[in-house]
Amino acid sequence: MDEDKCAQCGTPATPGAKFCESCGAPLTAASQAVQGPAAVTQPVQGLAAAEPAPSHAAPGARVLYQGVAIRFVAVLIDGIIIGIISAILTSLLLLSTWNTSPAMDPAAYFAIYAMAAIISLLYFILLLGRYGQTVGMMIVKIKVVKEADYSAITYGEAAIRTILLIIDEIPYVIPCLLGAVLIWTSDKKQRLGDRVAHTVVLKA
Numbered sequence: 001m002d003e004d005k006c007a008q009c010g011t012p013a014t015p016g017a018k019f020c021e022s023c024g025a026p027l028t029a030a031s032q033a034v035q036g037p038a039a040v041t042q043p044v045q046g047l048a049a050a051e052p053a054p055s056h057a058a059p060g061a062r063v064l065y066q067g068v069a070i071r072f073v074a075v076l077i078d079g080i081i082i083g084i085i086s087a088i089l090t091s092l093l094l095l096s097t098w099n100t101s102p103a104m105d106p107a108a109y110f111a112i113y114a115m116a117a118i119i120s121l122l123y124f125i126l127l128l129g130r131y132g133q134t135v136g137m138m139i140v141k142i143k144v145v146k147e148a149d150y151s152a153i154t155y156g157e158a159a160i161r162t163i164l165l166i167i168d169e170i171p172y173v174i175p176c177l178l179g180a181v182l183i184w185t186s187d188k189k190q191r192l193g194d195r196v197a198h199t200v201v202l203k204a
Helices: 028-050 068-100 106-131 135-140 155-163 177-184 192-197
Strands: 142-146 199-203
Touching: 068 106, 068 135, 068 142, 068 177, 106 155, 135 142, 142 155, 155 192, 177 192, 192 199
Parallel strands: none
Antiparallel strands: 142 199
């Protein structure tokens, strides 16, 4: 091959020799022709090795905790539903009492209040424990879930949230004012019942 011969006299070049053995002419052109491409590829490979791998990590989704306004609407709807149920049962109780005595005794009043309280407790505990939502929450599309992993809550957690409504409704002349303040001052918009039960309210 041409690159294995001396360019001056045509004498075959000894592998690795820098000068022709016959005429003494330099053989650098041949060595550069062979070594040139290899020298060019080295920095290119270096750049390829240094290039960082593309990242496919997606940013985490923002959790939207639900505040006072939409939760108030849900509670208002629930209050209307509980009021209707309580009114029907109270009417039946009054009719049965009126048949025996026109004047209602104190025990009947106590029974009415106790029945209304039991209805409210069962309404919230059973619906929240089963579905994570009351009817009001279903209508406005919000849901109660566990704070740690946003999974479904238990009946026990639903009971804690419901019982602590008694405190969240302080002062009773302005219902749920304390609960609203606690929600406004919480990063996760939790009232006292949520904080103790470790629950949060999210968009359903």
